[in-house]
Amino acid sequence: MPGLLSSPVCLTVICFLSWSLRPGCAQIRTDEVSGVQYGHMQSNVTLACGKSQIGVPVAWHLNHSSALPRHRVTPDGALVLLHADLSAQGNYSCHDDRGLLLHSVILRLGHNPGLLSVSCQVPNHTHVRCSWTESVKTFLPAKYNASFRGTGQEWRPCVLDLAHKHCDVDHPAFWQTIHTLRITESNALGSETTSVRFRLHELLKPDPPESLLVEGLEGHPKRLIVSWKFPASWPLHDAFPLMFQIRYRPQGSVYWSEVFSEDGPVVIFDALAGHLHQVQLRARDEVNSDSQWSEWSPLFVVRPWEVSSTSESPEEQPEERFPDNFFPFSTKPEIATAKSHNSVHPEDEGNLGLVILLVLFSVVILTTVLSLIFVIW
Numbered sequence: 001m002p003g004l005l006s007s008p009v010c011l012t013v014i015c016f017l018s019w020s021l022r023p024g025c026a027q028i029r030t031d032e033v034s035g036v037q038y039g040h041m042q043s044n045v046t047l048a049c050g051k052s053q054i055g056v057p058v059a060w061h062l063n064h065s066s067a068l069p070r071h072r073v074t075p076d077g078a079l080v081l082l083h084a085d086l087s088a089q090g091n092y093s094c095h096d097d098r099g100l101l102l103h104s105v106i107l108r109l110g111h112n113p114g115l116l117s118v119s120c121q122v123p124n125h126t127h128v129r130c131s132w133t134e135s136v137k138t139f140l141p142a143k144y145n146a147s148f149r150g151t152g153q154e155w156r157p158c159v160l161d162l163a164h165k166h167c168d169v170d171h172p173a174f175w176q177t178i179h180t181l182r183i184t185e186s187n188a189l190g191s192e193t194t195s196v197r198f199r200l201h202e203l204l205k206p207d208p209p210e211s212l213l214v215e216g217l218e219g220h221p222k223r224l225i226v227s228w229k230f231p232a233s234w235p236l237h238d239a240f241p242l243m244f245q246i247r248y249r250p251q252g253s254v255y256w257s258e259v260f261s262e263d264g265p266v267v268i269f270d271a272l273a274g275h276l277h278q279v280q281l282r283a284r285d286e287v288n289s290d291s292q293w294s295e296w297s298p299l300f301v302v303r304p305w306e307v308s309s310t311s312e313s314p315e316e317q318p319e320e321r322f323p324d325n326f327f328p329f330s331t332k333p334e335i336a337t338a339k340s341h342n343s344v345h346p347e348d349e350g351n352l353g354l355v356i357l358l359v360l361f362s363v364v365i366l367t368t369v370l371s372l373i374f375v376i377w
């Protein structure tokens with residue numbers, strides 16, 4: 001019914017009919033054509049009383065009450081709300097001296113949109129997500145429109161998700177150095193366009209690596225094996241290698257030790273025997289040195305393997321000692337090499353004993369041989 005009534009032809013017909021049947025056409029027209037009026041907050045807002053004639057006294061009501069915010073009424077019956085604020089919103093109606101409704105309007109107050117603050121995330125080479133926050137609270141429903149392009153290219157839409165205030169572009173032209181995003185916010189009072197320019201390769205920042213797992217190695221109280229998965233949002237493709245940075249420390253220490261690797265698992269050789277360790281890692285595009293490191297993965301807390309009887313490990317070393325000798329080995333075959341390498345490793349207490357025994361034994365042999373030679377001589 002209201003849609004039908006608002007069409008000009010119908011209005012004219014209805015107006016004519018009611019004019020011939022009733023005393024005032026204006027009353028009916030203003031009665032039917034009620035809507036919403038938007039105003040600027042903290043300004044003087046004028047509400048017209050439909051087409052009421054000059055000199056005819058009118059009475060204004062807000063939400064059916066005659067209590068109005070600070071105002072004045074002009075000679076033609078319009079209501080001017082002075083310095084209107086949010087509390088002035090509501091349903092305004094004006095009535096003639098007999099109390100008949102002449103006109104009603106819903107008043108909503110707010111501000112023009114302001115510039116947006118925009119930030120973009122690039123978790124891989126095929127995806128850009130830009131999110132925004134408003135610098136001005138408008139108090140009014142807003143519409144957005146966003147588009148995106150590389151230098152010299154066509155604008156293409158950035159697909160909006162209004163609930164989360166972000167928009168997405170798939171397969172941006174990564175080879176273009178500079179990209180521009182344009183977001184327009186508009187509401188009943190106006191619109192504002194925010195443009196931001198950025199370099200995708202500098203914003204490239206993978207999500208943190210996933211499924212971090214750190215385990216002790218049986219028989220090796222100073223070793224930890226670190227494994228993980230690529231971030232799910234990073235394509236598993238040779239064309240996009242990642243560099244990983246692993247850091248670890250005994251719980252309570254302030255110094256981190258670091259290992260870099262292109263692939264997992266990685267063996268840590270200098271864990272502090274018998275102590276809990278914190279381990280975490282992050283990733284970065286290996287080729288593009290302008291890109292950013294991911295956030296660190298959540299901490300993984302682990303204790304190296306230990307013999308239950310030697311849980312009171314005598315191996316108490318100052319913290320400064322362990323960062324300087326670590327041996328990053330990255331792949332499984334290399335673990336095997338590391339193991340065989342271990343048999344001549346002087347750090348292992350058992351092997352040290354064996355070496356001492358051998359030396360003692362050779363000294364004894366040497367002494368015996370020397371004394372024999374001496375006796376014979």
Ligand SMILES: *[C@@H]1O[C@H](CO)[C@@H](O)[C@H](O)[C@H]1NC(C)=O
Nearest residue numbers: 042043044072080081082083
């Ligand atoms: C609003 O109206 C008052 C009274 O008429 C006037 O003094 C004031 O300057 C007006 N303010 C604005 C922003 O127009």
Ligand SMILES: *[C@@H]1O[C@H](CO)[C@@H](O)[C@H](O)[C@H]1NC(C)=O
Nearest residue numbers: 062063086087088089090091
């Ligand atoms: C009038 O009613 C509207 C809608 O119910 C409400 O939001 C507004 O606060 C009311 N205004 C006043 C002054 O009571």
Ligand SMILES: *[C@@H]1O[C@H](CO)[C@@H](O)[C@H](O)[C@H]1NC(C)=O
Nearest residue numbers: 064091092093101104105106
């Ligand atoms: C506003 O008030 C008028 C008069 O009381 C009423 O006829 C009209 O339905 C109201 N409008 C809304 C949207 O509540």
Ligand SMILES: *[C@@H]1O[C@H](CO)[C@@H](O)[C@H](O)[C@H]1NC(C)=O
Nearest residue numbers: 144145146147155156182184
């Ligand atoms: C949104 O922006 C695009 C490109 O700038 C333009 O073609 C389109 O008309 C805009 N849409 C609206 C609703 O403003």
Ligand SMILES: *[C@@H]1O[C@H](CO)[C@@H](O)[C@H](O)[C@H]1NC(C)=O
Nearest residue numbers: 123124126127232233234235
């Ligand atoms: C790139 O990241 C987006 C967002 O996380 C994801 O939806 C998309 O599948 C990723 N692309 C590839 C090729 O993994």
